[in-house]
Each structure stands twice: as structure tokens, then as C-alpha cells.
Amino acid sequence: MPGTKLLTGEPGDLTTLVRAALPVVPGVNRLPGVRKGPASAFDGLAYAREAVGVERARVEAYAGVCGFPRKDVVPLTYPHLRAFPLHMAIMSDPAFPYPAIGMVHVENVITAHRAIGVGERLDVTTAVGEPRPHARGVLLDFVTTVSAAAGGDTAWESTSTYLRRGRTVDGDPAPGLEVLDPPTGGVRWRLPADLGRTYAAVSGDANPIHLYPLTARALGFRRQIAHGMWTLARSVAAIENRLPDAVTVEVAFKKPVFLPGTVSYAARQDDTGWTFAMTSPKDGSPHLLGRTTPA
Structure with a gap:
């Protein structure tokens, strides 16, 4: 290299x-x-x-x-x-x-x-x-x-x-990455239409697919979608106070989250760490699947 x-x-x-x-x-x-x-x-x-x-x-x-x-x-x-x-x-x-x-x-x-x-x-x-x-x-x-x-x-x-x-x-x-037997149900989060713009303002990631319906449609999406790294961050935030300082978090990004929209979030602890999922409340299809293990 x-x-x-x-x-x-x-x-x-x-x-x-x-x-x-x-x-x-x-x-x-x-x-x-x-x-x-x-x-x-x-x-x-x-x-x-x-x-x-x-x-x-x-x-x-x-x-x-x-x-x-x-x-x-x-x-x-x-x-x-x-x-x-x-x-x-x-x-x-x-x-x-x-x-x-x-x-x-x-x-x-x-x-x-x-x-x-x-x-x-x-x-x-x-x-x-x-x-x-x-x-x-x-x-x-x-x-x-x-x-x-x-x-x-x-x-x-x-x-x-x-x-x-x-x-x-x-x-x-x-x-x-395969996350076996992800948790289901859980809480529902309502995501506003301007979430992509709000996250872009703090992250510097101003990809047009996250900003407005018009800019998202220009790149093939029916309307703007949430940042994958926001879905990861929000998922981790829900359990961070129960994670060790030294930890590994693995996630697979699946279906995009359209804005505005509603997602379901569930997390489950076992002997090796946490498994979590952000899914569609309509049909249970995954937006994000993840797991944690001590580092």
C-alpha cells in the first residue's frame, strides 16, 4: 500500500x-x-x-x-x-x-x-x-x-x-455478518423528516440521499433516508450504559429507513453480550441487526 x-x-x-x-x-x-x-x-x-x-x-x-x-x-x-x-x-x-x-x-x-x-x-x-x-x-x-x-x-x-x-x-x-435469532418487538421510535439534515449538521455527512425528497429522488430513492451511522448510534445509545468500556459492536445495515418514519427497536442480553435489532413495525423486516461482545 x-x-x-x-x-x-x-x-x-x-x-x-x-x-x-x-x-x-x-x-x-x-x-x-x-x-x-x-x-x-x-x-x-x-x-x-x-x-x-x-x-x-x-x-x-x-x-x-x-x-x-x-x-x-x-x-x-x-x-x-x-x-x-x-x-x-x-x-x-x-x-x-x-x-x-x-x-x-x-x-x-x-x-x-x-x-x-x-x-x-x-x-x-x-x-x-x-x-x-x-x-x-x-x-x-x-x-x-x-x-x-x-x-x-x-x-x-x-x-x-x-x-x-x-x-x-x-x-x-x-x-x-449474521446475527442469529435477533430480538423482536420492543419500543417504537418516530423519526422526523429532518433527521437526516439534523444528523448531517453534527456529523458532516451531507450525502443528498439523507437531506430532502428531491435530492434523494435524484439518486434513486423515493424520499430521504436516515444515515446508517445514525441508526447504529441510536441503537447503541439505548444500551450504552450497560456496555463495558472495552467492547466490540458489529452491525449489518439492511433495508433503508425512510424519513419520516417509524421503527421498532429491541435488545436482548445473553452470556456473551447484547443482540439488538431495528426493524419495520409493519412486517418485522430488519433495518439493522447488531451484536456486542467484550473486547
Whole structure:
């Protein structure tokens, strides 16, 4: 894999969105600096951010949107926000062969090794390797490591797996995450039409599929959908006070959650951890399935 590229400053949402959109604009996608390289030549890419601050105001805004209590340590899912600009930098890099628009987040695994305090400074690195085969295209694993700044301990890790539909690569597809006997029933949550815009404001993820009916329809959805990482965060928030500081959370994203809408959420504890599910109250079909284990 080539050397890690350093992303400096605080990436801007508008700049990120424009860079992500350019490779799908006819004509523009052939320009130098925008044109994507061949998938056959891609052997990996990595970006890093150094000494990223964990500001209380931003943490509390995120906690409020996702249902976490306000504490002196960050919510379990919060470090993903500090890695998200690296995901977008990789997807927008001409060396990355696939446009960011159209990448589908299908699985996520988070391992927290310890609690991260508000006010800490963190070094964040995200790397992606060669694509893996999938029945409908290819899978790309974005692996993030979050450490205390200046060479400190590793506090948090994650793997975000994205599906790119289309031509696959050689090899046998690996089975995806299976959550056996997920819980059913539970509580119902009514999600407002502006949830995608509210989450975008605190996360920096302003993908048009999450914002308005018009922008979502332009990308093939009948109306806007909730962010997958919001559904994960809200699911974890419901049980976070019963999880250890060192924990692994695995989720598979299934059907999209259309906004406005209502979802059911249920969680069950057993000897190895928690199993949880966000489902449709109409027919029980899953939006998200997950499980936790001690790390």
C-alpha cells in the first residue's frame, strides 16, 4: 500500500460534497485530478489526521441527536465522525477507482479499547486495501485506528465495509455478518423528516440521499433516508450504559429507513453480550441487526 497522506485542517462539508460528486458528472469526470484510475491498478490508499481535538460542544451536539447522555467521555460511536473526513478523502482521491456517490455502507465493526475523554487530542488513520468480491460487485473495507496524539495508546478501531455495485473481482465472496435469532418487538421510535439534515449538521455527512425528497429522488430513492451511522448510534445509545468500556459492536445495515418514519427497536442480553435489532413495525423486516461482545 502506498504511503499515508496527511489531511490537514478541518475539512469543509461543501468542499467534500463537491469533490465526491465530480467523478459522476459527465465530461468533468475525465479531467485530470478528477478522473478515476483503473480498478485493476488499485492496491490501497491511506489518509491520516493528527492531533484532532475532541470538543465538548460538538460531542454534546452529537449526543443530543443520537440519544446519548452527556458525559465527560465521548459516545461509543463518536470517533467515526473524526474519521469520516478521511473516508471522503480516500473516496475523492483520483487513485481510488470508485466514485463516492453510489458507495453503500453495508457493515460496521467498532472496537473500543477504552473510554475517550472530552478534551483529548487524537491521531486518526483510515486505510483501505484491495476490493473483495461480492455477488453484486465489490466490497471495500475502510479500517480506522484512533490513538492518543503523538504516539499514544490505541483507543478505538473500526472497519466500515462499503459495497460498490457492478463488476466484481476474482475470488469467493466471504459471508457477511449474521446475527442469529435477533430480538423482536420492543419500543417504537418516530423519526422526523429532518433527521437526516439534523444528523448531517453534527456529523458532516451531507450525502443528498439523507437531506430532502428531491435530492434523494435524484439518486434513486423515493424520499430521504436516515444515515446508517445514525441508526447504529441510536441503537447503541439505548444500551450504552450497560456496555463495558472495552467492547466490540458489529452491525449489518439492511433495508433503508425512510424519513419520516417509524421503527421498532429491541435488545436482548445473553452470556456473551447484547443482540439488538431495528426493524419495520409493519412486517418485522430488519433495518439493522447488531451484536456486542467484550473486547
